[in-house]
Amino acid sequence: MSAANIHAAARPIHGHGDLDNATASYLLKRVADKDQAAFVTIHRAMGRRVFAYAMRLLGDHEQAEEVVSDTMFEVWKNPQRFDGLSRFSTWVIGIARHRALDRMRSPTRMIDGAAVEIDDALPDDGPSLEEGVAAQQREGSVRNCMDKLSDVHRECLHLVFYEGAPLVEVASMQGCPENTVKTRLFHARQKIRNCLRLMMISEGHNRPKVVHHA
């Protein structure tokens, strides 16, 4: 996969307007001159995305807002650090990542926020995913299972599907080889599938029996 092709094709798939690098560079130059209007434009373009990313990792609204503020404050203080080699959004999310990780490393969070890990080696003899789960419950179940993934798996899914990041950028942001990213997604997929199966089995056991009278 060539980096040039990746950058040409890269686009966020979440529907938010993306700041292209040329516009971002222009705005950052104005930010370097302490132009608050330019900064507000950047904040409005990126704030929600940083929040979504931090929320996915931290699961706490207040802390996620603080990550947004910390990240954008860093953009305000050091706009010249954007070198244009990556997408602007990747640069900003990279800053947010450090800020979020700082919070995740805090002792209180490590105790309170221990993720419930799902086994990804469940035998494949349960009910199939395509049967049993009503459509309206399905999305909630998928969301629940995604929330139970480890931090690194949740982050990986977010970067790929919410940020629309190419493989090379996900690997760069997560600081690992591209194959590791692929393996992480493979395991995330397995864990979600198994989590859904466990939910279906559990719901089957708890469902009240319907007695049909002749």
Place this chain on the structure above:
Amino acid sequence: MLDESISALPWYVNATLAEPERADIARRLRTEPALRNELLFWEELAATQCRHMAVAEDIALQRTLDRIQLEERLQSTTKPAGWLRSWFAQGRSRPMSWLGPALAGGLVVAVAQFLLPDRPPHVDTQLMRGAPAGVARPTTMGVDSALLRVVFDPATTEGEIRLLVAAQNASIVGGPGAGGEYYLAVPQQRVIAAIDALRTTGAVREVAGVESLPPTRTGAQSN
């Protein structure tokens, strides 16, 4: 070893694959139902990932702008006044340029010693409402200090709070208040770094710069 096409499906979904790879997967999808099922699963995850994130456009904007304004205020107070800078700048170009400032400084010291009474300078200290005696006695706040209002996580112990405060070269000048808030005096030049550091400890719920201590509630210290 993962099947290359299966492992590349997430990027097929987010449309960031290079064209040869994308075309290869598209061709296989036409003939392989198993691969199509995988694709449906990833598409479902992608759709779920993108939903449930309706967030206001201005999320945290005001908070960030407040920080910027605080920083600018602090920078303007720590820089010497314009007339002072220009006076010193002019002085540097004159012969014996040190003489003017030295004489002026000496004069100020002499006058101050003559005028001021022989007692320690008055420092305005204040006990915060609801502050139990002995928990957080108010300390002094110098003229080159900034004031921070900090709400710690309720699980944070007093010892941890003191360690965090000390690590920022700060001192507690008030609190805890009714809402569990403390007021810290922080050296002006360290205030931004202190806010950043406190925010990232995980033991702090809120931290913000404030202009002054809140007024003492009448009768708060009587019981």
